Amino acid sequence: MIEKDGVPSLNQVKAEFPTLETLEKPKAIIECYKRIPCNPCETSCPFDAITVGEDINDRPRIDFDKCTGCGICVYNCPGLAITVSQIKGEEVHLKIPYEFTPLPEKGKRVNVMNRSGEVITQGTVTKVQAGKKQNKTALIHLSIPKEYVYEAITIEVSHGS
Amino acid sequence: MRIKEHPILELAEKPPIPFYFNGKKLYGIEGDTIASALHANGVKKLSESIHLKRPRGFYCAIGNCASCNMVVDGEPNVRTCITPLKEGMRVENQQGKGHIHAK
Amino acid sequence: MQNKEAIVIGGGPAGLTAAFELLQAGASVCLIDRNERLGGQLTKQTHMFFGSEKQYASHRGIDILEILTNALGKYGNKLEILTQTTVVGMYRDKVLACVKGDKFFKLKGEKIVFATGASEKALPFENNDLPGVYAAGAVQTLMNEYGIKPGEKVLMVGSGNIGLIVSYQLMQAGVEVVGLVEAADRIGGYLVHASKIKRLGVDILTKTSVKRAIGKESVEAAEIWDLDEQWQGIEGTERTLEVDTICVAVGLAPLTELLQQMGVKVQYVREFGGNVPVLDENYQTSVEGVYACGDLVNIEEASSAMVEGRIAGINAARSLGYDVENADFRIKALHHELKDLRGGPPGDKVRKGLKKLGVAT
Numbered sequence A: 001m002i003e004k005d006g007v008p009s010l011n012q013v014k015a016e017f018p019t020l021e022t023l024e025k026p027k028a029i030i031e032c033y034k035r036i037p038c039n040p041c042e043t044s045c046p047f048d049a050i051t052v053g054e055d056i057n058d059r060p061r062i063d064f065d066k067c068t069g070c071g072i073c074v075y076n077c078p079g080l081a082i083t084v085s086q087i088k089g090e091e092v093h094l095k096i097p098y099e100f101t102p103l104p105e106k107g108k109r110v111n112v113m114n115r116s117g118e119v120i121t122q123g124t125v126t127k128v129q130a131g132k133k134q135n136k137t138a139l140i141h142l143s144i145p146k147e148y149v150y151e152a153i154t155i156e157v158s159h160g161s
Numbered sequence B: 001m002r003i004k005e006h007p008i009l010e011l012a013e014k015p016p017i018p019f020y021f022n023g024k025k026l027y028g029i030e031g032d033t034i035a036s037a038l039h040a041n042g043v044k045k046l047s048e049s050i051h052l053k054r055p056r057g058f059y060c061a062i063g064n065c066a067s068c069n070m071v072v073d074g075e076p077n078v079r080t081c082i083t084p085l086k087e088g089m090r091v092e093n094q095q096g097k098g099h100i101h102a103k
Numbered sequence C: 001m002q003n004k005e006a007i008v009i010g011g012g013p014a015g016l017t018a019a020f021e022l023l024q025a026g027a028s029v030c031l032i033d034r035n036e037r038l039g040g041q042l043t044k045q046t047h048m049f050f051g052s053e054k055q056y057a058s059h060r061g062i063d064i065l066e067i068l069t070n071a072l073g074k075y076g077n078k079l080e081i082l083t084q085t086t087v088v089g090m091y092r093d094k095v096l097a098c099v100k101g102d103k104f105f106k107l108k109g110e111k112i113v114f115a116t117g118a119s120e121k122a123l124p125f126e127n128n129d130l131p132g133v134y135a136a137g138a139v140q141t142l143m144n145e146y147g148i149k150p151g152e153k154v155l156m157v158g159s160g161n162i163g164l165i166v167s168y169q170l171m172q173a174g175v176e177v178v179g180l181v182e183a184a185d186r187i188g189g190y191l192v193h194a195s196k197i198k199r200l201g202v203d204i205l206t207k208t209s210v211k212r213a214i215g216k217e218s219v220e221a222a223e224i225w226d227l228d229e230q231w232q233g234i235e236g237t238e239r240t241l242e243v244d245t246i247c248v249a250v251g252l253a254p255l256t257e258l259l260q261q262m263g264v265k266v267q268y269v270r271e272f273g274g275n276v277p278v279l280d281e282n283y284q285t286s287v288e289g290v291y292a293c294g295d296l297v298n299i300e301e302a303s304s305a306m307v308e309g310r311i312a313g314i315n316a317a318r319s320l321g322y323d324v325e326n327a328d329f330r331i332k333a334l335h336h337e338l339k340d341l342r343g344g345p346p347g348d349k350v351r352k353g354l355k356k357l358g359v360a361t
Helices: A012-017 A038-046 A071-076 B033-038 C013-025 C039-042 C063-075 C136-142 C161-172 C191-198 C259-260 C302-319 C325-340 C345-356
Strands: A025-031 A082-088 A093-098 A109-113 A118-127 A136-146 B016-021 B024-029 B069-072 B073-080 B088-091 C004-010 C029-032 C079-082 C085-090 C095-100 C103-114 C118-120 C133-135 C153-157 C178-183 C204-206 C210-212 C220-225 C240-241 C247-250 C251-254 C268-269 C272-279 C291-294
Touching: A025 A071, A038 A071, A071 A082, A071 A136, A109 A136, B016 B033, B024 B033, B024 C153, C004 C013, C004 C302, C013 C029, C013 C039, C013 C063, C013 C302, C039 C063, C039 C136, C039 C220, C063 C302, C085 C259, C103 C302, C118 C136, C133 C136, C136 C161, C136 C247, C153 C161, C153 C210, C161 C191, C161 C247, C191 C204, C247 C302, C251 C272, C268 C345, C291 C302, C302 C325, C325 C345
Parallel strands: B016 B088, C004 C029, C004 C103, C029 C079, C103 C291, C133 C247, C153 C178, C153 C247, C178 C204
Antiparallel strands: A025 A082, A082 A093, A093 A136, A109 A118, A118 A136, B016 B024, B069 B073, B069 B088, C085 C095, C095 C103, C118 C251, C178 C210, C210 C220, C220 C240, C268 C272
16 A cells, blocks of 8 residues: 555556557656645646646646657656656557666666566666756666556666676 | 765765874865764764763764764864864764863 | 844755845845855755745755855855854844854844754664664765765665655665665655655565664664554564664754743744744744744745745845835745645644644644
8 A cells, every 4th residue: 555655556556547549659657646745747848738736735637638758747756756658569668767877778678667666577778868958867768568567667776787 | 885876966086185083094085074084984983972881973964963072183072973074183082071171 | 242134043945045035135144054064954955856846846955055055146245154153052132152163252133033953853762872873864964965875774764755765865875775664554755755765675664663773883783573553562573674774764853942042932842843933924933033944943845944934034134124025925925835835735744733833824
């Protein structure tokens, strides 16, 4: 239970996803399960796809029609609670925030973790965005098997060799 | 114990600062406090409790709790967690409450 | 003794914004801090802040510090900064006794803003005085300000935002967080922070606490145990974790000693971890011309501290006779910001505490 161990239930996770059909285009998945005073997801979105509203404690709501999956909210979210997901054939393309060093390199095989911190599969790093805009919250693009669409959330931290 | 790589902070290499801990020469770096330089050298025990002589390390790191008080250049009760390290400082573990001395 | 127009004690988020508002209104400010650098807790906040754009949300604390200190830069000669200066005594006639190095001197302020912050609490358990048992914020200072690891393996005690954030930052520094224990039956801080460390493999154990630290000269292990409904440890549930550091993140206590020395009225508020000054709606204490803001008046996020600093600063400037542009409108807007920041479930405790103080929320 998320209030006890930090792990959301599968139902909680699924409720933040659009239909798998919609997910053929990249979409932001916002996992902000509890009301907190925060709204950079709303103010950083260039497409007005995310709404927190007048009361900054309200949970963000996303309009999947407007979301382009650009990933800007991913590195602007102070809680690192947003990822971008897209289904492409037999794979899921994932964009995750990453704040560890060294950054994984493009093409590298990495261990993929679930929300309980267990390694569930391997994935390939397809792109690393770590420029001025990301301001030290790198955006890592991953390709992983499609079946882990609701499970994969981050990659195992590797502190060098 | 110094962090070599950090995803957020830029840890530039800084010039070393020699100092003495209980007579032994150690090195800190520019920007260190006395306590941080000692910790970087693996020294965790900074003082002793007054009655039971139990080892004490730092606790609050903001100059509030007195757990890091040491004798520095002969002066007791120096809050080493907020006192910048200077070249040639003589730092010693403090025993008891420390003695006021006339200069 | 030197006379000053306005003195701000404490150069953290609240003190910096209070000083800025006073300067902007035209006042001269003497800003005092016992540390070598200004910034208070901002100097080590490597994470992005929450809140809204008005409180620099999505910026890292260390970058907010730069914004705030740059804003002070343009007031050059009107601003006097005394760092490594400790105020050791406070008198009823607004005289401060200060120590800087081996110098002792006195200052008198026409108006004084207190922003002395809070200090981390300790937790009673066997051997809690062993070197290696450190306050979590202290560990954050060691890592993020001085670039030094506190140890290699850490047990975190407490799941408030400080415990959760420092756990994450320990991992960023390459330190292993062996686990996090929380005495309550649920996580105290923001769940996004909890999920962030859990998905990287840190177990969060609720209804669990540390029974004792083990070690001779410093921590070599920690014994943890389960707690029952009365928050008592359950015999037989002990297990030992091999750690060299125990981080204690069990709350903060406001630093009101100086205020109390000068006879300011304080009230014990459990929600704020101790005595806090009784304030009017202008953030003025029971002594005319003495203001207080930040963690000293209620334990909250730095975002709120910055807003409170502005309110105290504007009011102090007005009481000095300066004409602050749009003052009423700005103060109203700042109070609205506080209301926003405290409006959700994380603000429950703050609102409860403020109610005890008779402050409308």
